[in-house]
Amino acid sequence: AGRVRHLKWDVEYIFWSPDCQENVVMGINGQFPGPTIRAKAGDTLVVELTNKLHTEGVVIHWHGIRQFGTPWADGTASISQCAINPGETFYYRFKLDKAGTYFYHGHYGMQRSAGLYGSLIVEVAEGEKEPFHYDGEMNLLLSDWWHESVHHQEVGLSSNPMRWIGEPQSLLMNGRGQYNCSIAAVHYSNSSSMKCSLRGGEQCAPKIFNVLPNKIYRLRIASSTALASLNLAIGNHKMVVVEADGNYVEPFAVDDMDIYSGESYSVLITTNQDPSNNYWVSVGVRGREPNTPQGLTLLNYKPNSPSKLPASSPPVTPRWNDTAHSKSFTTKILALMGSPKPPKTFHRRITLLNTQNKISGGYTKWAINNVSLTLPPTPYLGSIKYGLRNAFSHVNPPENFPEDYDVMKPPVNPNTTTGNGVYMLGMNTTVDVILQNANALSGNVSEIHPWHLHGHDFWVLGYGEGKFDPQRDESKLNLRNPPLRNTAVIFPYGWTALRFVADNPGVWAFHCHIEPHLHMGMGVVFAEGVQHVNNIPNQALACGLTGNMFKTTPANRTN
Numbered sequence: 001a002g003r004v005r006h007l008k009w010d011v012e013y014i015f016w017s018p019d020c021q022e023n024v025v026m027g028i029n030g031q032f033p034g035p036t037i038r039a040k041a042g043d044t045l046v047v048e049l050t051n052k053l054h055t056e057g058v059v060i061h062w063h064g065i066r067q068f069g070t071p072w073a074d075g076t077a078s079i080s081q082c083a084i085n086p087g088e089t090f091y092y093r094f095k096l097d098k099a100g101t102y103f104y105h106g107h108y109g110m111q112r113s114a115g116l117y118g119s120l121i122v123e124v125a126e127g128e129k130e131p132f133h134y135d136g137e138m139n140l141l142l143s144d145w146w147h148e149s150v151h152h153q154e155v156g157l158s159s160n161p162m163r164w165i166g167e168p169q170s171l172l173m174n175g176r177g178q179y180n181c182s183i184a185a186v187h188y189s190n191s192s193s194m195k196c197s198l199r200g201g202e203q204c205a206p207k208i209f210n211v212l213p214n215k216i217y218r219l220r221i222a223s224s225t226a227l228a229s230l231n232l233a234i235g236n237h238k239m240v241v242v243e244a245d246g247n248y249v250e251p252f253a254v255d256d257m258d259i260y261s262g263e264s265y266s267v268l269i270t271t272n273q274d275p276s277n278n279y280w281v282s283v284g285v286r287g288r289e290p291n292t293p294q295g296l297t298l299l300n301y302k303p304n305s306p307s308k309l310p311a312s313s314p315p316v317t318p319r320w321n322d323t324a325h326s327k328s329f330t331t332k333i334l335a336l337m338g339s340p341k342p343p344k345t346f347h348r349r350i351t352l353l354n355t356q357n358k359i360s361g362g363y364t365k366w367a368i369n370n371v372s373l374t375l376p377p378t379p380y381l382g383s384i385k386y387g388l389r390n391a392f393s394h395v396n397p398p399e400n401f402p403e404d405y406d407v408m409k410p411p412v413n414p415n416t417t418t419g420n421g422v423y424m425l426g427m428n429t430t431v432d433v434i435l436q437n438a439n440a441l442s443g444n445v446s447e448i449h450p451w452h453l454h455g456h457d458f459w460v461l462g463y464g465e466g467k468f469d470p471q472r473d474e475s476k477l478n479l480r481n482p483p484l485r486n487t488a489v490i491f492p493y494g495w496t497a498l499r500f501v502a503d504n505p506g507v508w509a510f511h512c513h514i515e516p517h518l519h520m521g522m523g524v525v526f527a528e529g530v531q532h533v534n535n536i537p538n539q540a541l542a543c544g545l546t547g548n549m550f551k552t553t554p555a556n557r558t559n
């Protein structure tokens with residue numbers, strides 16, 4: 001049995017300069033990013049979270065933690081709980097059942113974009129060993145940053161015509177970026193920006209990775225970006241990928257790797273290069289036409305000075321639309337031998353068409369099988385458990401999309417509807433999901449969407465081009481060593497096939513992890529075995545129709 005780790009957190013807006021420009025940022029205990037949690041598998045985490053925001057609710061999602069037996073602690077507003085009101089304290093209490101690299105973040109409105117996130121690292125249980133060796137470890141939490149407030153961003157996205165948020169001003173590494181200067185400037189001819197005049201104490205000064213020569217380091221990486229797909233490279237060093245989303249993978253070496261929002265990885269780095277030099281660590285934008293400078297920091301070989309710049313210019317990020325490069329990386333990710341295998345067959349297949357749409361004469365939305373998700377005021381966990389039928393739509397959301405839909409063209413009829421129906425899954429059934437990408441509203445545009453599932457890991461059975469065709473594609477799915485993950489990307493004009501077992505009583509979001517896309521409706525809701533869920537704290541449900549339920553006579557109170 002593990003330890004109980006008790007954390008006391010206050011969430012509040014703070015002045016902070018993530019990229020050397022001062023902004024209002026969501027901080028935890030006065031810092032940005034939030035504190036790094038380190039615990040061991042088997043530990044119970046108790047986070048006593050006080051909302052110190054003056055006029056907004058808040059929740060925190062523990063990304064990648066499956067919440068077996070505690071679905072009320074998943075931290076999804078309107079799904080697992082009511083938003084915590086200003087001044088109130090909520091106790092998240094849940095078990096960290098699996099070692100891995102995770103992170104946590106806000107899951108109400110666009111609070112993740114506002115800076116509400118941090119790292120969550122679960123080491124193997126006492127006495128257990130990782131299936132690889134390393135001498136030291138480092139942590140890299142990736143994010144992207146806008147100067148416009150999330151309120152401004154939300155109003156823009158919700159307006160008619162929509163005002164798109166555009167590309168981020170900066171990429172942040174461990175919450176640090178440089179907006180109008182570069183640490184690589186001056187020394188290298190291809191750099192056009194000004195040299196940063198950082199003295200070292202600034203909030204935006206890069207966090208430098210200190211290493212010793214001839215050692216093996218584990219670099220833990222997680223991406224909390226609001227929008228950007230990233231490519232990470234370390235000058236002159238190979239990275240050996242060993243973990244993805246808290247699951248071990250068959251090790252493979254790469255020079256650079258793509259990381260989508262919601263994903264996490266561990267890579268091993270051997271510091272076997274010329275020890276008199278330091279080396280670049282760089283991240284650049286992939287998948288969207290970039291308008292954001294590379295994020296940079298240094299791998300500092302001790303005892304070199306950290307201000308000694310590398311001998312050559314920073315690694316060049318692969319061209320943003322080199323999708324073949326992305327696919328070649330992603331399809332190398334396979335489960336480590338001995339990992340759990342998927343069931344051989346499925347009970348139900350749900351095909352989810354991803355389209356960009358219009359609603360009510362001009363508002364831009366994203367829709368799944370032509371339904372754009374809008375969350376109800378009563379959390380599903382309570383409304384399903386207590387059978388409050390007026391809390392959400394009981395029309396079953398569609399299992400598929402019309403046969404004649406052309407995924408290579410903009411929608412013929414772009415009009416969509418909003419909805420809040422739930423895919424009710426049979427307890428312990430095997431569910432296949434085909435995520436089907438399509439053309440957006442403009443011709444010749446199909447975007448990347450990283451989809452994240454709450455409460456489960458899924459097996460990624462395969463990726464393909466065009467429209468998924470069961471006759472042609474089913475036999476090609478990988479049932480031998482598919483990776484277990486909680487986030488998987490759909491490539492432009494492609495499909496991704498997932499399989500999971502609905503073995504976790506609760507209500508679980510499944511959505512595009514791009515924050516503005518979720519805001520625009522790009523998600524669905526799954527539920528299974530909700531009647532088996534017990535001990536939901538009243539506070540989790542003290543709003544909407546479940547809130548009314550608790551306002552009856554004291555004798556009727558449930559606990």
Ligand SMILES: O=C1O[C@H]([C@@H](O)CO)C(O)=C1O
Nearest residue numbers: 164356440441447516517520
């Ligand atoms: O949702 C989106 O909207 C814009 C664009 O399609 C319209 O401005 C964009 O790039 C998105 O990802």
